[in-house]
Structure formats: C-alpha cells, structure tokens
Amino acid sequence: MKFKVNNHEVFASTGGRPFDKKKPLIIFVHGSGLTHMTWVLQTRYFAFHGYNALAIDLPGHGLSSGDSLKSIEQMADWVNDVIDAVGHKEASLVGHSQGCLVTVECTSRYPDKIKTLSLMGGAGAIPMNPELLSLAENNDPKAVDLMMDWAHGPAGHFGGHPVPGLYHINTGTMLAKSRTIQNTLGVDFRACDNYKNGFEAAKKIKCPTLSILATDDKMCPVKEGKKLASLIDGSQVDIIDNCGHMMLLEEADRVLTVLKKFITTNYPPLSS
Amino acid sequence: MTDKKKELKPNTYKFDTLSLHAGYQPHKNAGSRQVPIYQTTSYLFDDVDHAAALFNLERGGHIYSRISNPTVGVLEERVASLEGGTAALATSSGMSAIFLTVMTLCEAGDHLVVSSQLYGGTVNLFRLTLPKFGIKCTFVKPRDTEGFKKAIQKNTKGIFGELVGNPGNEIMNMPEIAKIAHDAGIPLMVDATYQTPYLCKPFEHGADIVIHSLTKWMAGHGSSMAGILVEGGKFDWMQNDKFPTMTKPYEGYHGLSFAEEFGPTAFTMKARAEGMRDFGPCLSPQNAWNVLQGIETLSVRMKKHCSNAEEMVKYLSNHESVAWVSHPSVPDHPDHELAKKLLPNGRGSMIAFGIKGGKDAGVAFINNVKLASHLANVGDTRTLVIHPASGTHSQMDEATLKFAGLSHDMIRLSVGIEDIDDIKNDFEIGFRAARKPRLVSNQ
Ligand SMILES: Cc1ncc(COP(=O)(O)O)c(C=O)c1O
Numbered sequence: 001m002k003f004k005v006n007n008h009e010v011f012a013s014t015g016g017r018p019f020d021k022k023k024p025l026i027i028f029v030h031g032s033g034l035t036h037m038t039w040v041l042q043t044r045y046f047a048f049h050g051y052n053a054l055a056i057d058l059p060g061h062g063l064s065s066g067d068s069l070k071s072i073e074q075m076a077d078w079v080n081d082v083i084d085a086v087g088h089k090e091a092s093l094v095g096h097s098q099g100c101l102v103t104v105e106c107t108s109r110y111p112d113k114i115k116t117l118s119l120m121g122g123a124g125a126i127p128m129n130p131e132l133l134s135l136a137e138n139n140d141p142k143a144v145d146l147m148m149d150w151a152h153g154p155a156g157h158f159g160g161h162p163v164p165g166l167y168h169i170n171t172g173t174m175l176a177k178s179r180t181i182q183n184t185l186g187v188d189f190r191a192c193d194n195y196k197n198g199f200e201a202a203k204k205i206k207c208p209t210l211s212i213l214a215t216d217d218k219m220c221p222v223k224e225g226k227k228l229a230s231l232i233d234g235s236q237v238d239i240i241d242n243c244g245h246m247m248l249l250e251e252a253d254r255v256l257t258v259l260k261k262f263i264t265t266n267y268p269p270l271s272s
Numbered sequence: 273m274t275d276k277k278k279e280l281k282p283n284t285y286k287f288d289t290l291s292l293h294a295g296y297q298p299h300k301n302a303g304s305r306q307v308p309i310y311q312t313t314s315y316l317f318d319d320v321d322h323a324a325a326l327f328n329l330e331r332g333g334h335i336y337s338r339i340s341n342p343t344v345g346v347l348e349e350r351v352a353s354l355e356g357g358t359a360a361l362a363t364s365s366g367m368s369a370i371f372l373t374v375m376t377l378c379e380a381g382d383h384l385v386v387s388s389q390l391y392g393g394t395v396n397l398f399r400l401t402l403p404k405f406g407i408k409c410t411f412v413k414p415r416d417t418e419g420f421k422k423a424i425q426k427n428t429k430g431i432f433g434e435l436v437g438n439p440g441n442e443i444m445n446m447p448e449i450a451k452i453a454h455d456a457g458i459p460l461m462v463d464a465t466y467q468t469p470y471l472c473k474p475f476e477h478g479a480d481i482v483i484h485s486l487t488k489w490m491a492g493h494g495s496s497m498a499g500i501l502v503e504g505g506k507f508d509w510m511q512n513d514k515f516p517t518m519t520k521p522y523e524g525y526h527g528l529s530f531a532e533e534f535g536p537t538a539f540t541m542k543a544r545a546e547g548m549r550d551f552g553p554c555l556s557p558q559n560a561w562n563v564l565q566g567i568e569t570l571s572v573r574m575k576k577h578c579s580n581a582e583e584m585v586k587y588l589s590n591h592e593s594v595a596w597v598s599h600p601s602v603p604d605h606p607d608h609e610l611a612k613k614l615l616p617n618g619r620g621s622m623i624a625f626g627i628k629g630g631k632d633a634g635v636a637f638i639n640n641v642k643l644a645s646h647l648a649n650v651g652d653t654r655t656l657v658i659h660p661a662s663g664t665h666s667q668m669d670e671a672t673l674k675f676a677g678l679s680h681d682m683i684r685l686s687v688g689i690e691d692i693d694d695i696k697n698d699f700e701i702g703f704r705a706a707r708k709p710r711l712v713s714n715q
Contacts, residue, residue, distance in 0.1 A: 016328070016528045037535045044330040044533070048526075063510070063532075131280050145282040157285060159295040159349040162332030164340035165544065166359045166537050167295070167352040169284055174358050174505035174536035242299065253331055 005059075005081045008066030012036065012056040012082075015047025019054075023270045024115075025088045026263065027079060028055040031097030031121075032192060033136070033147070033176045033185030035062030038096065041162060041252035042259060050269025056082060061184050068187040072098075072195040076105035083113060092116040092267045094259070096248055097220060098192050101126060104228070108201035116266045117209045117232075118259055121217055121245045123224035124198035124231070133189045139182035147185070148172050153216030153244025162252045172246065202231040208266040209235040212255055214243040236262065287354065287470070291570050295349025309561045310342045329525060329533075329545065339548055343557035347564050351490070351500050354469040354567070355482055358505030359540035361548065362498060362560060366465060366485020367393055368553035369499030373461060373481055375551065376543040378429050379517065380406025385423040385430075387414045387444055389437025389677060391485075392664070394463065398432070414444040415606070421452045428456065429514060434463045435472060435614065439624045439660070439684050440677040441598045443607035446614060450478025457512040465489070465651070466622055470574040471615050475504040481539065488651025489621075492566035492573050496559040501543060505536030518542060524549075573653065576689040578618030583692045584685065588625050593633075593703040595626035595681060621688075622650060626681040633706035634659040634683055640705035643690065643698035655688035655695050 001014050013036045026046055028039040036043075036055035046053035058075060060068035069075045079102060083091045090113050095103035100122030107114040136143035148169050149157075156168050176185060209232045213225040222239060229235040238258045243251045285293065296307050315334040317323035325331045334340050344362050352360040363369040374397075378384065386398050388411040398409045412419040414437045424431075431453045433444045446462065453460040459480035464472060468489045474482045484490055486498035509518040509531040518538055521527035525545060530538040548554060566573075581599065588597045600611035600619040611619050627633045637659070638646050644655040648664060658664065661680045665673060673679060688695070 013532055016526055016533060018527070035535070037533070040533050041331055044328060045325055048325075048328055048330055062535075129280070135280075142280075142282070145284070146280055149282040149284050155297050155299070158293050158297050159346075159353060160297040160300065161349060163537075163541075164332065164334065164342075164345040165348040165352070165361050165540055166332075167349045167357065170352060170356060171358040171505065171536055177506075178535070253333075256331060 003085050005078060005085045006066075008059055009064065010056060010059070010082065010085070011063035012054045013039070013043060015043035015053040015055070017047040019052055019086065021087055023050060023052045024267055025052045025054060025083065025086065025091040027082060027091050027093050028053065029079060029093065029095040029099030029102050030055070030058065030061070031099050032188035033061075033144070033181070034172075035175050035178065037062070037175055038248060042094070042248060042256050045256055045260065046263070050271060052086075054082070054086065060187070061179060068183055069191070070187060071191050072101045072105050073197070075102040075191070076109055079103065079106045080110050080113065089113065090115050092118070092263055094118040094120070095122065096120045097122070097245065098126065098188055101192060101195050101198055104198055104205065105201050107207060108204040111204065111206060114207055116207055116263060117205065118262060119209070119211045119225075119228070120248055120255065121214065121220045121225070122211055122228055123220040124202060124228040125196065126192040126220065128189045128193040133193060136189045137182055137186040139180065139186065141177065141181060143181060143185055144173055144176040147176065150218045151245040153214065153242065153250060155216070155242050156244050156246060156250040161249070168246065168249060198228065199231055202228055205232045208262070210258070210262040211235060211237045212240065212247060212258055213237065214240045214245065214247045214251070216243055217245040217247070219245040288571050290350065290353045292568050294353035295346040307343060307346050307561060307564055309557050311557055312341075313337050329528065329541075337557070338552050338554045339544060341554070341557050341560070344555050344560040347555070347560040348500065350564065350567060351469075351484070351486075352502055354570075355502045356473050356475050356504075357482065357502040359537040360500050360502040361540050361543045362486070362500045362555040364499065364553040364555050365497045366483070366487055366499035367397065368551075369483050369485070369501045370394055370397060370463065372543050372547040372551065372553065373483055373501045374402060374407065376539060376547050377459070377515075378407045381427060382407050382429045383425050383427045384409045384432055385420055385428055386411050387433030387437065388412060389414045389440055389442050390434050390463070391438055391465075414442045417445050417448050417452070420449050424452070424456050424458070428458060430459045430461055432461045432463070434466065435474065436466050436600065436620060436622070437677070438466070438622070439682065441600055441605065441607075441622070441624060443600060443610050443614065445610060446474060446477040446479060453480075454478070457514060459507045466620050467615065468570060468574060470570050471578075471617050471620060475506070477614060480504050480507040486563045487649070489574065489577065490567055490570065491563040492570070492651065492653055493562075494649060494652035494654065496562040498555050498559050498563045501540070503537060503540045507539075509538060522546075573689060574618065577621035577687060580689060580692050580695065581619070581621040581623060581687040584623060584687050584695065587696055587699070588623070591703065593628050593706060595628050598624040621686060623685045623687060624682055625685065626679065627683055627706055628681070629706055631661050631680040634681060635662050637683060637702040637706040638662070641698050641702040643694055644685075644702075650686040652686065653689050655690060656686040658684050660684060
C-alpha cells in the first residue's frame with residue numbers, strides 16, 4: 001500500500017492482505033540498500049494470521065519516493081512516523097542488519113509505542129569497511145557484488161533458495177541495484193558507519209526482544225549480536241547453524257518459526 | 273599506506289564451479305554428493321497450517337511435482353546462476369518454455385514483435401497457434417533493427433528472437449534491440465538455445481527473459497527433452513500500465529501482486545504459480561537430472577564443439593565439393609564483427625553449407641555419411657546432419673524455401689565433439705558419393 005510520511009509517498013507491502021486497522025501492526029525494516037522484498041517469506045505468513053504486516057521501503061528505496069535518510073536516528077523517527085501515518089498507536093518491530101540499528105534506536109526513543117522487537121543479523125554498531133563504503137558512495141556496482149558475497153553464508157553461495165527456482169545471490173544483487181547505488185547503499189552504509197548510539201539505546205529497551213543470529217554471518221558476527229543482546233533486559237537469542245547474514249532468505253523457514261513463536265506469544269494476533 | 277592493501281574482490285563462485293555446484297546443498301540431502309532424483313509426485317505437509325502457508329506462497333517449499341520438484345529446482349537454480357538471472361522455471365521441452373513465457377506475458381488482444389529467423393516449431397507457434405489465443409505477431413528480419421522499432425504497436429507486450437537465426441546464421445543486434453524494447457517499456461525475450469550461457473549471457477546485453485531448449489547443448493547428449501525460462505530481474509513491470517497481470521492483485525492467489533511481492537523474480541513466480549499450475553508442462557525429475565549431468569561438463573563440451581566447428585568451417589571452405597559456408601566465424605559473414613562482440617568465447621557449432629550439385633548431391637551426401645547422424649535435432653555430442661530440401665522441408669517449392677532462408681543445396685550441420693579427423697573422413701565419404709551419386713549408392 002501507499003501512504004504519505006512528511007509529504008513523501010511511502011510504499012509498504014502488506015503481505016498480500018488488505019490493511020485492516022483492527023489488527024495489530026508489525027513493521028519490518030530492511031537492511032542497507034535493500035527493499036521490502038527481502039521479507040516476503042515472513043510477511044505473508046503474519047498477514048494471513050491476524051496481523052497487519054507492513055514491510056516498508058525506506059525513503060528513496062524500492063518503491064518509496066523522497067531522498068534516502070542520512071542517519072539511523074532519522075530513520076528511527078521515520079519508523080515512528082509510519083506508525084502514526086497508518087493510524088496505529090503501537091507496533092512490533094522487526095529489523096534486519098541496518099534495520100536492527102533503526103529498530104533498536106526507534107524502540108529506545110518510543111518505548112511506550114513499541115511492543116516487541118525482533119532483530120535479525122543485528123549488532124550494536126556496524127562499522128563499514130572503508131573501501132566498501134567508498135565503492136558504494138562512488139556508485140560502483142562492485143559494492144553490491146561484495147555485499148552479496150559477504151552477506152551469504154557458504155551454503156547460501158551454492159543456492160538452495162527456499163522458493164523453488166529462485167537464486168539467492170542474483171536476486172539480492174538485482175534488489176540492491178534497482179535504484180542508484182550511491183543514493184541507497186552509499187547513503188545507508190555511511191549512516192551505519194556514523195551510528196554510535198546502539199549500545200546506549202539497547203540499555204533503554206524494556207520490551208520483549210528476540211535476536212536471531214547466524215553462525216556464518218560475516219557482516220554482523222554472532223559475537224557482536226550477542227554483545228548487543230546482553231545489554232537488552234531478558235533478551236532472547238536464537239542461533240542458526242550453517243547460515244549467513246541473509247538468514248531471512250537463506251533459512252527463511254527457521255526464521256519464520258522462531259519469529260512466529262516469539263511474536264504470537266508476546267504480541268498476540270487478532271483472533272478471527 | 274593503503275597502496276599495499278589487497279584490492280577487495282567478490283569471491284562468489286565462477287561459471288565452471290557453478291556448472292557443478294549451483295542450486296544444491298548436500299548437507300540438506302543426506303550428504304548425497306550427487307543431486308538425488310526426487311521421484312515423487314507430492315510432499316508431506318507438517319500440519320494444516322503448513323499446508324495453507326505453502327498454498328498461499330507464505331513460505332517456500334514443494335507441494336506437488338507439477339508446480340515444483342527438488343531435483344528440477346536444482347536445475348532451475350543452476351541455470352539461473354549460469355545466466356546471471358534471478359530465477360528460472362524448467363519445463364518439459366523448449367517449446368513449452370516459449371509457450372509459458374508468452375502466456376505469462378500476454379493476454380488475448382496483445383501483440384508481439386518477433387524475429388523471422390526462428391526454429392520452425394517456434395515460427396508455427398507464433399504464426400499459427402498464438403493467433404488462436406488472440407495473440408498476434410509481426411515478423412521482422414533479424415538484421416532489420418529499425419524494423420523492430422517500427423513494428424511496435426500500442427498493444428505490443430514484448431520482442432522475441434533467437435540471437436543467431438536458424439539456419440541462415442543471421443545475428444540479431446541484441447543490445448540495440450533491447451534498447452528499442454526498453455524505450456517502448458516492453459521486455460526483450462531471447463531464445464539462446466544455440467549459445468548456452470557459456471557462449472553468451474543475454475542479460476549482459478539487455479535481454480529480460482532468456483529461454484533455452486535444454487534438449488540441445490545444455491543437456492548435450494541427445495538423451496532428454498527439457499526447456500527453461502530464466503528471468504534477468506531488471507525489467508520494471510510497474511513502469512507503465514501494460515502488464516496488469518503482473519502488477520495488479522491476482523485473484524488466483526488471494527490478491528497477490530507478483531511485481532510488488534517478488535520484484536526481480538515476479539515473472540518466474542507468475543509463470544509457475546499460474547502457467548505451470550494451469551497448463552502443466554512440468555519437467556520430470558529424471559530428465560532434470562540428465563540435464564544436470566550435461567551441464568556439469570558444459571564448458572568442456574562447448575569448447576570442443578566450437579573448436580571442432582571452426583576446424584570444419586576451414587575444411588569446408590577449402591573443399592572442392594562445397595559451394596558456400598555460413599558460420600559467424602567466416603570473415604565475410606555479414607555479422608562477423610557483431611558475433612565477435614556478442615560471442616567472445618566461440619561462435620557456436622551450427623554450420624550451414626551448400627553442396628555442389630544441388631539437391632541430388634545433398635541427398636547422396638546425407639545417405640552415405642556413416643559417422644554423422646541424419647536426424648532432426650541439434651546440439652548433440654555427436655555430429656548431426658540434415659538436408660532440409662529433401663527432408664524436413666521437402667514439400668516446399670523454390671520460392672518458399674528461399675523465404676525460409678533455405679536452398680536446395682543446403683546441408684545443416686551440428687558439429688559434435690568426436691575426433692575432428694574422423695568427422696572430416698566421414699564427410700569425404702559423403703562428398704565422394706555426392707560427386708558420383710549413382711556409383712556410390714549402388715555399392
Ligand atoms: C532454437 C530452438 N528453440 C526451441 C526449440 C524447441 O525445443 P524443444 O525441441 O526442446 O521443444 C528448438 C528445437 O529444435 C530450437 O532449436
């Protein structure tokens with residue numbers, strides 16, 4: 001669906017179900033340079049099981065208009081604006097990678113509004129490799145190729161997509177190249193690199209929190225994810241074997257099973 | 273300070289490695305090193321919730337082997353990876369891949385611009401069968417780049433062609449024709465059967481959908497029928513209102529919009545969810561496995577196919593019994609330069625040549641070669657020959673033959689990977705017979 005935030009049109013997938021104000025809201029926030037499509041194997045399930053599952057495209061990404069936001073803090077406020085814009089008072093947040101920084105910051109800023117937080121491939125800080133950052137800022141497609149290499153675990157490099165016929169690395173590459181690289185990936189990487197408040201923000205989080213980490217994640221290694229989780233009161237951690245940073249696709253079913261249990265327990269759906 | 277630092281390079285697997293490994297994870301298949309043949313029609317659901325989730329495309333997985341099968345799935349991912357595509361859908365034959373592609377793209381009332389130099393079966397589909405579904409086509413000669421532009425109408429939904437036309441070996445200027453298609457907001461579909469991704473990756477030159485008859489060089493051994501459509505993932509279906517079935521909610525899946533939910537893989541998702549579900553030309557797991565075996569050695573075979581073909585071009589060009597030779601490697605071939613650009617790894621193994629003595633000589637040649645097989649296929653590991661004027665096209669008069677790019681003296685040759693001297697020796701037998709038709713055939 002499309003709606004406006006700060007006068008810019010925002011696109012969000014609703015997982016194939018019409019938006020229904022009566023249902024509790026889950027917002028899915030994608031990673032650097034990516035789009036709502038990374039969530040397709042999670043959102044549709046929630047949309048068909050009593051939730052409004054809103055996989056947003058950040059400004060300037062995917063099908064959303066406007067310029068990309070330059071800082072994680074701005075993105076966090078923007079996610080809060082999305083909750084208001086769709087007429088809800090509260091939401092559960094799910095983030096991947098950069099989306100974890102955004103949702104951690106957002107939850108710490110708006111503790112009354114955010115009911116649960118689910119982090120995938122998250123860390124308290126995501127410092128960028130300077131060469132990768134510079135390639136992305138210079139619009140070099142090699143930045144995307146490097147990201148796709150590092151983001152997929154050894155198993156993901158062979159393929160084995162949960163949806164028959166789809167090939168991970170090329171699909172991710174096309175998503176990340178669907179808009180101008182320097183305006184999406186370049187701005188996002190810089191925002192990640194600049195963001196220093198992750199650990200402080202984490203300490204303020206009181207809502208039920210889940211971290212899904214993967215043993216072969218090179219971008220946000222398990223150690224970093226655990227460090228972040230240890231700062232969040234009562235945070236739950238789930239570690240997936242044989243999987244890289246793109247766990248939401250590489251091991252979509254495992255992720256969905258864990259996420260389903262966590263969200264339905266802590267933020268129940270509207271029963272039909 | 274940074275000078276000595278190693279340059280960052282992506283370490284994703286390369287072509288030859290992908291040919292052997294892409295799409296398959298042994299640790300999820302009992303450690304089986306070779307891809308298992310999942311000889312089954314259907315798959316257990318964990319519970320009713322799981323069943324519903326699979327039917328709603330809420331999660332990935334297999335339901336019924338008409339829609340998808342794990343062995344076939346490995347083949348699909350493998351070809352997608354080799355082409356540099358996002359997704360693929362394998363079919364029971366090359367023809368069904370073309371048909372599914374068109375039916376996924378078009379509705380009754382739509383129009384396609386199509387190259388006139390295509391495999392005969394494809395010409396029949398576009399000229400005679402698709403009009404029965406309300407889909408009309410305008411044919412344009414492959415070298416007439418401007419002609420493609422002129423033929424585009426308001427209801428045109430795509431351009432279709434073979435990179436190297438058959439049998440005249442005319443080459444379509446893919447980058448320019450892709451630009452024409454994209455300026456008009458429509459996709460370019462390329463049948464790259466004769467090239468395989470080893471010789472050309474059409475997505476790098478602007479194609480949006482690539483189709484293969486896997487029956488040919490990809491499987492390579494003349495054992496199995498199979499086809500595939502591969503998606504490039506770049507085409508934006510939402511840029512105009514020409515493709516409502518891709519962009520608007522689809523009744524068949526609870527209002528799913530393929531373009532919104534699946535973006536760079538939307539076309540394949542629709543082709544499977546709608547086309548494969550409703551038309552059903554699925555590939556058998558056994559045939560998928562046979563094709564996978566072929567693809568494991570694709571590079572090795574294609575190198576030998578191409579080097580043997582170039583040897584044969586030299587041999588034929590210098591032969592007293594040969595009137596003319598057509599192959600993109602011949603310097604005076606009109607598309608020689610374009611071929612170098614689009615086919616840097618080799619110009620393919622299809623050769624057409626004219627035999628001196630016309631139709632009778634052609635018949636004698638075909639009837640007397642012993643090693644080369646006389647049959648209606650191309651892209652076998654074995655050398656294949658056919659004389660269209662006396663076989664496949666024997667009903668045609670001179671004018672019709674000419675329109676189809678054929679002549680009485682033409683022999684079509686699909687060069688195999690036998691020892692090159694054995695192929696040449698065999699051709700000597702054929703040429704000798706062609707020079708003295710009666711004498712040899714009376715032996
Ligand atoms: C270029 C081309 N495309 C498509 C086909 C049809 O493929 P199949 O015979 O696998 O149906 C052929 C068959 O000869 C072909 O040569």
